[in-house]
Amino acid sequence: MTEIKPTNCHFCGYCCAFLATVEDGRVIDLKPDPTRYPYDERILAGCRRWRMNLDVLDSPRRVNYPLRRAGERGSGEWERVSWDEALDDIADRLADLREQHGPGTLASMIGGPHASFWPLHRFMSLFGSPNNMGIGQICWNPRIWMDAITFGWTVEADIVPGLTQALFIWGTNPAQSDNSAFWQTIRAVGESDQMTLVCVDPRYTQIAAIADIWLPVKPGTDCTLALGMLHVIIGEGLHDAAFVDEWCHGFDELAEHVKPFTPSYVAEFCGVDEGDLVRAARLFAAGRTALVSGRGIDQVGESVAPTHRAICCLRAVTGNVDRQGSCILAEASDFVPEVDFEMSDALTPEQRALCLNEGVAPLQCFTGYELVRAQTEKLGRRLPMRYMTSASPDLVLHAMETGEPYRVSALIVNATNPLLTYADTNRVYKALMGLSLIVVLDYYITPSAAIADYVLPCAGAIERPIFQIHGGVANTGYGGPAAVAPYYERKTDYDIFRALGLRLGQAESWPEESLAEAFAAQLAPTGWDWDDYCRIGIYHVPPEPEKHLLPGADGQPRGFATTTGKIELASELLPKLGGQRLPEQGPFMRLCSPALVAAAEARGAHHVQMLTGSRKQPFNASMYLENPKFRAGTPGPVVEMSQKMADDLGLASGDVALLTTDKGQARFTVAIARMRDDVINVDYGWWHPENGVPSAPDFGGIWESNVNTLTSCALQEHLIGTWAYNAIDCIIEKSDEPLTW
Numbered sequence: 001m002t003e004i005k006p007t008n009c010h011f012c013g014y015c016c017a018f019l020a021t022v023e024d025g026r027v028i029d030l031k032p033d034p035t036r037y038p039y040d041e042r043i044l045a046g047c048r049r050w051r052m053n054l055d056v057l058d059s060p061r062r063v064n065y066p067l068r069r070a071g072e073r074g075s076g077e078w079e080r081v082s083w084d085e086a087l088d089d090i091a092d093r094l095a096d097l098r099e100q101h102g103p104g105t106l107a108s109m110i111g112g113p114h115a116s117f118w119p120l121h122r123f124m125s126l127f128g129s130p131n132n133m134g135i136g137q138i139c140w141n142p143r144i145w146m147d148a149i150t151f152g153w154t155v156e157a158d159i160v161p162g163l164t165q166a167l168f169i170w171g172t173n174p175a176q177s178d179n180s181a182f183w184q185t186i187r188a189v190g191e192s193d194q195m196t197l198v199c200v201d202p203r204y205t206q207i208a209a210i211a212d213i214w215l216p217v218k219p220g221t222d223c224t225l226a227l228g229m230l231h232v233i234i235g236e237g238l239h240d241a242a243f244v245d246e247w248c249h250g251f252d253e254l255a256e257h258v259k260p261f262t263p264s265y266v267a268e269f270c271g272v273d274e275g276d277l278v279r280a281a282r283l284f285a286a287g288r289t290a291l292v293s294g295r296g297i298d299q300v301g302e303s304v305a306p307t308h309r310a311i312c313c314l315r316a317v318t319g320n321v322d323r324q325g326s327c328i329l330a331e332a333s334d335f336v337p338e339v340d341f342e343m344s345d346a347l348t349p350e351q352r353a354l355c356l357n358e359g360v361a362p363l364q365c366f367t368g369y370e371l372v373r374a375q376t377e378k379l380g381r382r383l384p385m386r387y388m389t390s391a392s393p394d395l396v397l398h399a400m401e402t403g404e405p406y407r408v409s410a411l412i413v414n415a416t417n418p419l420l421t422y423a424d425t426n427r428v429y430k431a432l433m434g435l436s437l438i439v440v441l442d443y444y445i446t447p448s449a450a451i452a453d454y455v456l457p458c459a460g461a462i463e464r465p466i467f468q469i470h471g472g473v474a475n476t477g478y479g480g481p482a483a484v485a486p487y488y489e490r491k492t493d494y495d496i497f498r499a500l501g502l503r504l505g506q507a508e509s510w511p512e513e514s515l516a517e518a519f520a521a522q523l524a525p526t527g528w529d530w531d532d533y534c535r536i537g538i539y540h541v542p543p544e545p546e547k548h549l550l551p552g553a554d555g556q557p558r559g560f561a562t563t564t565g566k567i568e569l570a571s572e573l574l575p576k577l578g579g580q581r582l583p584e585q586g587p588f589m590r591l592c593s594p595a596l597v598a599a600a601e602a603r604g605a606h607h608v609q610m611l612t613g614s615r616k617q618p619f620n621a622s623m624y625l626e627n628p629k630f631r632a633g634t635p636g637p638v639v640e641m642s643q644k645m646a647d648d649l650g651l652a653s654g655d656v657a658l659l660t661t662d663k664g665q666a667r668f669t670v671a672i673a674r675m676r677d678d679v680i681n682v683d684y685g686w687w688h689p690e691n692g693v694p695s696a697p698d699f700g701g702i703w704e705s706n707v708n709t710l711t712s713c714a715l716q717e718h719l720i721g722t723w724a725y726n727a728i729d730c731i732i733e734k735s736d737e738p739l740t741w
């Protein structure tokens with residue numbers, strides 16, 4: 001029998017709607033569904049991935065049955081076991097390890113937004129461990145924290161043609177990172193003479209190419225750049241004095257603070273043109289300005305929090321907060337918020353005390369969370385707790401390596417490939433090789449799965465329902481139903497964590513028998529049932545602007561959910577956690593010791609600034625590299641640099657360059673690109689999935705061109721506990737050894 005079933009792609013965060021033709025439980029065709037969110041011809045025309053769905057659904061590389069390690073860790077020998085055998089054994093071993101070392105002995109790792117992570121987090125909360133590691137600290141959390149601390153909640157850009165006068169794209173490159181709907185909006189802005197486009201990026205991206213002003217900032221100096229813009233705005237009296245008087249706290253202090261940041265000093269420090277800096281500042285203050293930032297400023301080490309805070313101040317003094325055409329504060333969700341679904345409050349005080357970040361990254365821990373929660377709760381909002389308290393990899397790896405302050409002996413790896421995507425591959429590899437138990441949930445045997453004890457086969461998009469809520473910080477969730485039951489013996493992540501939970505005494509907390517039932521329960525407070533949602537594909541209540549003017553319980557305007565009830569230019573909360581009252585530029589993270597640099601320079605190698613991981617279509621981190629059509633256009637990873645830099649280094653396009661830091665080495669093909677002359681840009685995520693199942697010693701080629709063999713997760717930023725993938729340094733020299741790409 002042939003049926004047409006609604007479903008969704010999940011190869012990126014858009015979760016585009018599709019109609020699947022299903023025959024005997026198998027999908028034989030897939031077409032975009034114009035009736036459901038977020039159908040947009042521009043997305044589908046720009047997207048090269050979605051046609052891969054059928055291949056991925058039944059790829060010969062997929063793991064279809066639970067696999068147990070049969071030989072040495074990493075040997076590549078696997079045996080197929082039943083789900084009961086796998087789950088019983090994993091649950092028994094976890095219970096034993098918890099008995100021996102306490103509940104913190106189990107850690108987890110997650111990756112980008114490939115799946116819903118609350119089932120894992122619920123399992124961890126109920127198991128009693130706060131040790132989830134994630135990419136949050138270097139992707140998302142910094143902005144969410146600083147917005148919540150400054151404005152009382154998070155903001156989203158509100159680009160309204162005819163209303164928005166300027167759009168700042170700051171440290172993000174949607175032309176490559178976003179499958180084109182937002183990029184098309186930016187393109188339209190670039191072409192329109194009603195909106196001015198400003199790009200802040202060390203590279204001449206496609207956005208820079210269409211921008212009215214390109215500020216090619218030196219990596220990691222964005223905080224100073226924003227302070228310089230504030231200097232111009234306040235110095236020239238361009239700020240929104242009425243808004244500032246009524247709604248901002250600490251303006252005089254900020255004005256004093258930015259006085260030294262003169263355009264000439266800032267232009268020199270940031271490496272930008274002084275005239276462009278002044279023009280950009282005036283533009284920001286001239287009317288309704290929208291700003292979108294990204295990974296570029298989330299991954300700059302010690303300056304992460306102050307950079308976001310300085311941008312918050314820019315928005316606030318110009319009145320561009322919760323204002324149509326600028327940015328809008330999101331609303332609490334009508335559906336059950338992530339924090340309740342992940343059952344974060346189930347951790348006992350003793351279990352919370354196991355959080356390794358306490359006292360070391362004082363915001364990104366329960367102490368910090370509770371301080372911020374006391375504020376955001378004034379207006380009924382709570383951030384997701386597991387993401388915002390996620391553990392510093394540096395500290396968890398240290399516990400794995402040394403048993404201090406307690407032994408971390410077991411690890412669940414869910415939808416991530418840490419040997420390619422976490423910082424410091426050598427360290428991650430060694431620490432993981434010493435663990436008692438590693439369980440990986442993935443579609444494939446990735447290099448990281450290759451060192452597991454168990455690889456559990458996950459159902460992916462089309463085989464599972466989706467309710468994508470981005471941490472639940474807005475009143476929006478989208479997706480749809482599964483078109484088919486999972487193929488072979490695959491299970492959804494929810495089913496796997498529930499099954500483990502039932503074996504470990506968590507039955508009461510997993511009332512819904514399936515992911516679809518759980519999503520239906522999550523939606524229940526909205527009054528929608530699962531079928532309504534699946535038909536429409538999105539639950540979305542657009543937030544109103546200027547909510548601070550709404551009457552509060554006492555009939556007065558309710559203001560902002562901060563300590564003072566106003567937008568805190570000067571933060572009352574951050575100093576309590578050892579943070580800054582006003583934003584100040586921090587030092588840069590160094591990956592090359594003076595000895596390494598001296599030795600390198602003595603042999604004619606160069607010490608340069610590096611960016612890593614700038615996104616490129618059609619790839620995503622370590623995924624889709626095996627697709628021959630994709631690889632035909634992009635055969636392998638490159639290190640990009642300007643022609644001038646290449647000439648200075650004696651390198652030419654197509655040469656092989658060896659990169660070195662204190663952490664390790666990796667080699668890349670040289671490519672010439674337009675960008676600052678003092679920076680190189682290095683691809684990330686590369687390995688050889690096409691070579692078959694990875695195993696020791698080369699694990700599918702992870703020691704050749706893996707930029708994370710150069711990076712470090714050493715805790716150098718003492719508020720959120722972020723590490724750095726940008727604004728770092730390395731040694732570069734020519735290599736005569738050919739690459740395998």
Ligand SMILES: Nc1nc2c(c(=O)[nH]1)N[C@H]1C(S)=C(S)[C@@H](COP(=O)(O)OP(=O)(O)OC[C@H]3O[C@@H](n4cnc5c(=O)[nH]c(N)nc54)[C@H](O)[C@@H]3O)O[C@H]1N2
Pocket residue numbers: 110111112113114115135138139295414415416417418421422423441442443444446458459460461493612613614620621622623684685707708711725
């Ligand atoms: N040097 C450097 N490192 C970086 C970055 C950088 O810019 N530079 N960026 C960082 C950032 S922002 C991020 S988000 C991370 C991304 O890092 P990861 O998320 O680790 O990267 P991916 O390669 O996308 O790995 C996803 C894995 O999940 C599997 N997968 C996909 N969907 C599902 C699913 O539904 N369920 C399960 N169980 N598995 C699934 C895939 O097969 C793949 O193996 O990398 C970080 N690392």
Ligand SMILES: Nc1nc2c(c(=O)[nH]1)N[C@H]1C(S)=C(S)[C@@H](COP(=O)(O)OP(=O)(O)OC[C@H]3O[C@@H](n4cnc5c(=O)[nH]c(N)nc54)[C@H](O)[C@@H]3O)O[C@H]1N2
Pocket residue numbers: 112113139170171172173174176177178200201202203205217218219220221222293294295296297300611613614615616617618619620621726727
């Ligand atoms: N094709 C593709 N798309 C993706 C992903 C992918 O792996 N592949 N990953 C997804 C994920 S997990 C994420 S987090 C998003 C990230 O999406 P984006 O935030 O758009 O990340 P990038 O595309 O890397 O763009 C970051 C930009 O910041 C610039 N930059 C680097 N350092 C600095 C700095 O110090 N200051 C400033 N101002 N700019 C700097 C870089 O040159 C780069 O152009 O993309 C998502 N989309």
Ligand code: SF4
Pocket residue numbers: 009010011012013014015016043044047048049050179
């Ligand atoms: S990859 Fe992303 S943009 Fe492309 S179809 Fe899938 S969800 Fe949509």
Ligand SMILES: [Mo]
Pocket residue numbers: 112135139
């Ligand atoms: Mo990310």
